[in-house]
Amino acid sequence: MPFFRLIFFSIQIFHILLIVSLNNFFADGILLLISGIINIFLYSYYLINHYSSRDTIDPISLYLVSSIIRLGIGTIYSGFVVINGFEEILQIGYFSTLSDAFIEGHAIFMIGDLVFIFGYYLFSSKQRSGSSLEKNLNYGHVYKIGLYLSLFIILLRLILIGVSSEQEFGRFLHYIVRFGPPAFLYLMLNSMMKQNINLFISLKGVISLAVFLAMFYVAIRSYMKSDLLLVLMPYIIISLQNYRKIFLTSGFFIKAIRAIPVVLISYFLVVTLTVYSEIRRLEIATNYDLIESIEVTPFLVEAVSASIPGTEKFYQYNKFPDSGAWHFVKRLTVTNLGAWSFKEVNEYGYWDRNFFEDVASSVIPRILWPEKPNFWPGRIFAAKVGHAYDAESATTATALGMAASYYWWGGLPILIIGMFFSGCILSMVFRLIQSSISSNPVSTIIWLILLNTSLFWFESSFYGGAQMFIYLAVAFLPIMFLYQILFIKNRIQY
Numbered sequence: 001m002p003f004f005r006l007i008f009f010s011i012q013i014f015h016i017l018l019i020v021s022l023n024n025f026f027a028d029g030i031l032l033l034i035s036g037i038i039n040i041f042l043y044s045y046y047l048i049n050h051y052s053s054r055d056t057i058d059p060i061s062l063y064l065v066s067s068i069i070r071l072g073i074g075t076i077y078s079g080f081v082v083i084n085g086f087e088e089i090l091q092i093g094y095f096s097t098l099s100d101a102f103i104e105g106h107a108i109f110m111i112g113d114l115v116f117i118f119g120y121y122l123f124s125s126k127q128r129s130g131s132s133l134e135k136n137l138n139y140g141h142v143y144k145i146g147l148y149l150s151l152f153i154i155l156l157r158l159i160l161i162g163v164s165s166e167q168e169f170g171r172f173l174h175y176i177v178r179f180g181p182p183a184f185l186y187l188m189l190n191s192m193m194k195q196n197i198n199l200f201i202s203l204k205g206v207i208s209l210a211v212f213l214a215m216f217y218v219a220i221r222s223y224m225k226s227d228l229l230l231v232l233m234p235y236i237i238i239s240l241q242n243y244r245k246i247f248l249t250s251g252f253f254i255k256a257i258r259a260i261p262v263v264l265i266s267y268f269l270v271v272t273l274t275v276y277s278e279i280r281r282l283e284i285a286t287n288y289d290l291i292e293s294i295e296v297t298p299f300l301v302e303a304v305s306a307s308i309p310g311t312e313k314f315y316q317y318n319k320f321p322d323s324g325a326w327h328f329v330k331r332l333t334v335t336n337l338g339a340w341s342f343k344e345v346n347e348y349g350y351w352d353r354n355f356f357e358d359v360a361s362s363v364i365p366r367i368l369w370p371e372k373p374n375f376w377p378g379r380i381f382a383a384k385v386g387h388a389y390d391a392e393s394a395t396t397a398t399a400l401g402m403a404a405s406y407y408w409w410g411g412l413p414i415l416i417i418g419m420f421f422s423g424c425i426l427s428m429v430f431r432l433i434q435s436s437i438s439s440n441p442v443s444t445i446i447w448l449i450l451l452n453t454s455l456f457w458f459e460s461s462f463y464g465g466a467q468m469f470i471y472l473a474v475a476f477l478p479i480m481f482l483y484q485i486l487f488i489k490n491r492i493q494y
Contacts, residue, residue: 004049005121009114012042016110023103029082031103032335036075039110043068046117052248056434057237059426059454060120066332066457067113074333075106077326086321090336092398093385098339105338105404111412112403112419119423125431137439139191143204146187149441150211153180157218171365172475175449178230181215183444186234190438193238220300228273230452232265237451267307274328275317276303334401340385341404351408359466363474377462402458402465422464426450429472433480439488442480446472 001009019035047064054061081089087099098105157177188208192199199205212231219227239262246258280299306317306324318324362375378397379388388394400408406418430450433443449468458465 001121002049002053004046008042008046009118012110012114015039015042016107016114019103019110020107027083028099028102029079031079032075032082032106033079035106035110036072036077036079039075040068040072043072051244055241055244056437057240057451058124058434059430059450060117060124062451063120063454063457064117066455070332070334070457071106071109071113074329075335077321077329078102078106078333078335081321084321089321089330090333090339092336092340093387098336098343101339101342102335104342105340106335108338108342108407108415109334109401109403112406112415115416115419116402116423119420120427121423123424123427123431125427125434137194139194142439143188143191145441146184146191147207147211150181150184150188150215153177153184154211154214154218157181171471175445175471175476178227179445179448179452181211182230182233183448184441185211185215186237186448187438187441187444189234189238193242194438199238226452226456229269229455230448232269233448233451236262236265270328271307271318271325272300272303275306275324276300278317278324278327279303334404337399337401337404338407341400341407344408345411350410355409355463359463359470362463363467363470378460381462397460399460400462402461405462406464418464422458425469426454426465429469429477432477436480436484436488440480440483442476442483446476446480 015035015038019031022031043064047061047068050064051061078090081087082099082102087097090102091098153176185208188204188211189199192202192204192208197204199208212235215231216228219231243258243262247255250258276299279302302313303317305311306313308314318326320326322330358375358377361372364372366372374392376391376394376397378399379391379394381400382388382394382396382398383390385398387396387398402422403415403419406415409418429446433440433446436443437447438444449472453461453465453468461468
């Protein structure tokens with residue numbers, strides 16, 4: 001085991017044991033504050049060393065970024081909320097208080113996260129990406145394939161606006177429509193980088209930017225921030241890949257200067273889009289029939305104004321503890337989710353459903369089982385905590401988080417086993433696609449799905465990502481291998 005991993009796992013185990021043992025001696029807010037600071041340093045240390053050792057952005061890299069936010073910044077936020085007497089902000093539902101289980105809930109996520117990372121590490125590939133086959137690729141042809149596919153899928157998505165693709169056409173088309181355009185845009189950008197073509201002032205760069213703007217137009221009309229993040233992902237990944245070279249060879253000043261674009265994009269996503277989403281959601285809620293015709297520009301201009309520190313609008317929209325940017329941090333805080341799971345198991349026992357039956361029934365396409373009952377774990381949980389009368393009447397789904405869900409399924413043993421296997425499977429799937437990400441569009445889609453799910457920390461996964469892994473194995477991986485056999489050889493320059 002590399003030294004940095006040994007350091008991380010050793011200190012984190014000690015950290016977890018210390019926090020749990022001190023639970024009865026220090027105030028919860030203070031413990032959460034200290035633990036969050038420790039997590040920021042530990043996870044940053046692990047991420048920097050891992051990032052330095054890989055030349056491809058792998059799923060665990062983005063997962064670690066999310067861990068820094070959720071177990072670091074989010075835990076510090078929880079500590080400040082508790083210290084300032086705003087515990088009700090962390091409340092989930094209406095049936096019980098969580099203030100006496102915050103440390104246990106925090107420990108559930110730290111244990112689960114540690115086991116997940118360990119499972120990923122055991123099956124991670126030691127190879128560098130980019131096989132000898134890919135080094136001889138005709139990247140001009142790859143660019144054309146990416147362009148044609150992205151235009152086709154964008155057109156398809158425009159046709160399907162207002163239609164729930166997952167409900168009507170199945171999850172496969174949902175994945176293609178949602179992840180296809182950013183995956184194909186990445187192929188275009190990466191192929192330009194391999195050919196040393198400027199991403200912005202060349203003809204191909206202008207065409208790529210036009211594709212990006214088309215994707216941005218579709219995404220900005222949604223109130224989902226995740227859609228906008230997906231649109232930006234190709235440029236973010238390319239920036240991270242280029243920044244790695246600078247990171248390994250340059251001094252601190254150059255590293256800091258070149259990191260500014262990524263920092264600005266991150267700030268835009270956090271503050272501007274959070275405020276934009278809040279004020280536009282409110283308008284949509286009061287004018288639901290106009291959801292597709294509500295203007296975008298006024299809300300975006302207002303959100304940009306609210307993201308400038310020191311201005312009146314900044315203080316108007318960003319108020320502690322849960323407005324604007326604070327709402328973003330609250331949204332990513334998991335301390336309360338773990339606390340809910342801990343109390344639920346202690347008071348009422350494990351979830352009264354069958355894990356394997358649920359997974360099996362959820363992945364069977366409705367076209368093969370027309371009478372399949374609706375499967376809404378997020379809505380079931382929303383009803384469970386009192387956000388709706390029942391799953392059928394729920395208007396929104398509520399996420400519990402992967403670690404808290406595993407604990408709800410079977411306590412500490414299932415938490416450890418489940419998180420370990422989820423980490424292992426994530427790593428194994430990435431190993432299968434790693435060598436063909438830059439050449440096989442199906443591999444690129446799978447990669448984007450894994451990156452997106454990891455960045456969002458499997459937050460909506462009540463089953464540890466089992467359904468996603470099954471869909472990838474059954475629907476995507478066979479197509480990926482078939483494409484590799486039939487078409488990759490035609491792109492090779494001999």
